[in-house]
Amino acid sequence: MSESVSESMKRTWKDECGVVGVWNNEHASRLSYLSLYAIQHRGQESAGIVTVDASGEHRVQKGLGLVQEVFDDVSLDRLSGRAAIGHVRYSTTGVNQMANAQPMQANLFNGPVAVAHNGNIVNANEIKKRLKEDGAIFHATSDTEVILHLIARHHSSNLVDCLQAGLEELDGAYSLTVLSHQSLIAARDPYGFRPLVLGTLKNGDGEKSWIVASETCAFDLIGAQFVREIEPGEIWWVDASGEHSIKMKKKRERASCIFEHVYFARPDSIVFGQSVYGVRKEAGRQLAEQDEKEGFLKDVDLVIPVPDSGVPSALGYSVQSGKPFELGIIRNHYIGRTFIQPHQALWRED
Amino acid sequence: MSESVSESMKRTWKDECGVVGVWNNEHASRLSYLSLYAIQHRGQESAGIVTVDASGEHRVQKGLGLVQEVFDDVSLDRLSGRAAIGHVRYSTTGVNQMANAQPMQANLFNGPVAVAHNGNIVNANEIKKRLKEDGAIFHATSDTEVILHLIARHHSSNLVDCLQAGLEELDGAYSLTVLSHQSLIAARDPYGFRPLVLGTLKNGDGEKSWIVASETCAFDLIGAQFVREIEPGEIWWVDASGEHSIKMKKKRERASCIFEHVYFARPDSIVFGQSVYGVRKEAGRQLAEQDEKEGFLKDVDLVIPVPDSGVPSALGYSVQSGKPFELGIIRNHYIGRTFIQPHQALWRED
């Protein structure tokens, strides 16, 4: 599996995303919007929300850009209903950005199903090939469509059965939220490669609303309570009869993506059961400890972080080593959003 | 079949569209753009073009709005390749406009296939139901997706065989252009319900380019020569080995949509082998003849057309009856594009 994981790691950089889900709240679309907004750092290419309206139909709004560019009050009103899932997608190159925007939504024999996915299916291409030979058509290049096809091809009236049967075929990383006309589902691969957390919120009627998100910082923004992680290999769902959970047959030993703690996640999130800020600081502390052992500290004058994700580690290093912490690199918070680079401006006619 | 036809007629109003196809021209995307522009009157909701680039991959650009709003020089350059199909869609209500934008494109076991469709498949829902039970997933509500699924489920390496097998299952109206990495296909239902014409153009290399379009006015704009109608029940295609044609097994007696001559088509087009302008004028002439027989003419003072489609008929009536032709109704060419109506402005606070 090491090969797959490393493969998975390679693709990580272009497939980082964030997912959310909301159940039993009159403000489902707005809570999804705010949750996506809190995890905007996980993806800026596209954003999308799907809700189930009063008639059991799905309502979809997807677009390229930041959540505040894709949605406004009018579209959030149109996204009526008490259940929703949402997705933010990491910026990638390629012309098919819109076709790959999530959540991906389709009408199946047992009704509409929408899937929001964060991860990489290592054996996606083999499965795609098999499905195509069996007459499946693919509109996009993302792995998410594979999951929809697998659900569609298992003939049970029980969506969770269909989903589980499909997921058992997958190898790799996935943290999913799935929405039908009857239930909200959250599922996580047996490695627990990507984060996925469960929370609750008291809704307007005093009842309990359920919130699922990639990171706990989404709960903080909307005032939801963090309950627990969705377990590796767990399929959790909530429907009219309450919440339920099963474990997938396939077992793997935990292999969480270290880049979540190092880079992707927000420092104020709890990821894989630990504070991201704490983990980063401890990493810096340990590095200082090691440098001390190896006699490198004498050459250290200052500890300068690369902002913003490097700040806690540099802080930990500074505390442990006693070397002064200074901000030597200033981040322009607009950087990366300019369409010309300095050298272009100067070299353009050369 | 009368039931289906009338059903088909009913749905006509929301499914009127225009299709084009180009083969063997370095300007395939621009010729598609201009052809769509010439038949813009057939659909203003969305526009799309798919090309096959040098590597055999499809390039897709679709959007809501008029062709000049959806495409610009940058997108037409990106749509590289010597073969293309295009589509304009009639304005409809509903939230799924973007998902229904055509051409619809998918990756099948034997490569990428794109379909642009004008018409109504009368038995689409039965077929959809059967396909879903067989594990198919539908992203949109348009009939076009059904055609893609039918192609995908016939296991021949020959796309035309797959298409024919699929079309034989359909009942209703369709005029199609289909693009793979190897061929451009044009097909028309056995009724010949919607128009579809074939033309040629000398390309930059002095070779022959093939053009397919809903109406001949597209040929006039790009300087192409009208060759002939695609016959009812004909599947025509062109590939590396030249042009080919077969007839479908299913036979029907011709039942062309009268609304093409009355309303949809542009008066300078030749549709169903006749000049639209001529047919409209003759209809007016015959109406006058009849009114004369029935003694109504004495009550006629003026002949005033409802612009623009009514002008030729009123002219024919005037010539036959000798009654003066006057323009009594002026069309604001911006009408229908304002977001408030006069009464709203005045009644708003009432």
Added chain:
Amino acid sequence: MSESVSESMKRTWKDECGVVGVWNNEHASRLSYLSLYAIQHRGQESAGIVTVDASGEHRVQKGLGLVQEVFDDVSLDRLSGRAAIGHVRYSTTGVNQMANAQPMQANLFNGPVAVAHNGNIVNANEIKKRLKEDGAIFHATSDTEVILHLIARHHSSNLVDCLQAGLEELDGAYSLTVLSHQSLIAARDPYGFRPLVLGTLKNGDGEKSWIVASETCAFDLIGAQFVREIEPGEIWWVDASGEHSIKMKKKRERASCIFEHVYFARPDSIVFGQSVYGVRKEAGRQLAEQDEKEGFLKDVDLVIPVPDSGVPSALGYSVQSGKPFELGIIRNHYIGRTFIQPHQALWRED
């Protein structure tokens, strides 16, 4: 003056515009919007509306594009107040389009003043030069700014006095609507070169609202009653004390722009006291009469109009000559709005 008029005619092509004004109506911004919409054919480059809100301040909304692109319900609500003027500007080339968008609005010693102008001031450059030497600054290239400066430099607390003093200095063509915090003014040059008409409408409170517009077709759309032309050389205004009118000292013999009847105006408008449709038809009739005299008719087989403005003339010619009227040229109502021309598409790489 013939030199100036011909000069004026030359510049006409780039300075054709439309103006409106509304007084004493709770829907002032929406009536302005609809009136501009009815005269959209007079200018598609930019549109603007200025209102006087409850506090006596001006509210301004201007933008490039069609009226329905520049305004929406939100902006029309923001344009509160019971008095307004509006403007549509003809498409021109040049980079200063936004700076030249009208109405032009400024704060003067006696309060805010906005001017919407249709015409050409023949001696604008001499006056500009003089004003600049006197310390005036110009932000745009349009003549309208000159009018604002002339108003600003006449020190009377009476805006009409200031305006009249300014207009007496001007030579050339102007049809204006002017809005202050206290009055709506309509003024027309002594030649009566451009049209300007006055109408009334019963407002929600049963009181009389006043409407000024370039063409009567604006009245038809909003259900206003045509009262009369604003006379050549007349300055008409309405304020809290009712309506008033004065004549300018400068007298000229009437010299109306023939292009209004030939081309600019909508055929269902009454311009310079005559139906545009009637004038066009009569022009065709007279041409036939002349051709008959000169023996040309024997060579005439058909009468084919260049749509749309040529249709009435061709009709008149046909009636007079007895030669058959046919539509030989079909207008694509989207034409002129495409960013590439057919030859470009074909010649592009040549």
Added chain:
Amino acid sequence: MSESVSESMKRTWKDECGVVGVWNNEHASRLSYLSLYAIQHRGQESAGIVTVDASGEHRVQKGLGLVQEVFDDVSLDRLSGRAAIGHVRYSTTGVNQMANAQPMQANLFNGPVAVAHNGNIVNANEIKKRLKEDGAIFHATSDTEVILHLIARHHSSNLVDCLQAGLEELDGAYSLTVLSHQSLIAARDPYGFRPLVLGTLKNGDGEKSWIVASETCAFDLIGAQFVREIEPGEIWWVDASGEHSIKMKKKRERASCIFEHVYFARPDSIVFGQSVYGVRKEAGRQLAEQDEKEGFLKDVDLVIPVPDSGVPSALGYSVQSGKPFELGIIRNHYIGRTFIQPHQALWRED
């Protein structure tokens, strides 16, 4: 003057801006773009650039939003010429944002003049009143227009004389860049209230280009060398004959805005001759020193900055006090850009 300064301070919050200027560089528009981009933190409401093209005419591009939203390669190419000034404006409420976008540009008796202004003219309203009574018209509400009028009303063929005469009348804060068809001017009020710095860059021809900017971080991005501050009360300019400098008659004792060091400026800029980062850190150090004296330190457990501007001060406090520095508040770099707030989402229907 203390009253005016405090008044000035109050208004500071809504009038914070950034200015730049470029002389003698073929990439004048791109260098301006990049310099504005580096000081984007000084204003996000609107951005603008004015250049002098080969014919001596001004070219203007202004718009609402961030520099990368207002400009693209096409507009930067259109902004041809070897000299330019630019401006970014701080976000304000109000409907006149576009009219107040800078640089403000006008045609005066001695040619086109553009002004980019950062500051507050304390006696702007008195001067405006006087100018209006003298026939001046004002299109916007910003003080910058006052400066243009004052330049326009001093009749010298020497722009610097006109500018100086105007500035001598002003009281308050201004850091300006001014562009004519012949020179680039930089001027700063006698208090030196707002920053303004001078730099040089070797251009493509190996000649010297001059750069003026609000902060040195603009120089760092484009690789320019920091030369010196523009002195309080200095008018510096460069033209065909080289660089020049004069001092204004009016003298004031230096009164720089402390908020530049506390909040506005970027920590990696040198402002008023000192490193912003260093000043912030020292402020924190001194606060700790004082708390120590006053015996407050015993109650301090942690030092937590309010990001981002508070980080250096907290660092200084931590170093001086020996209390641990921790990041307790995480900034969402998208915050402030969402159109709904959490409470709205939840309370909306309440």
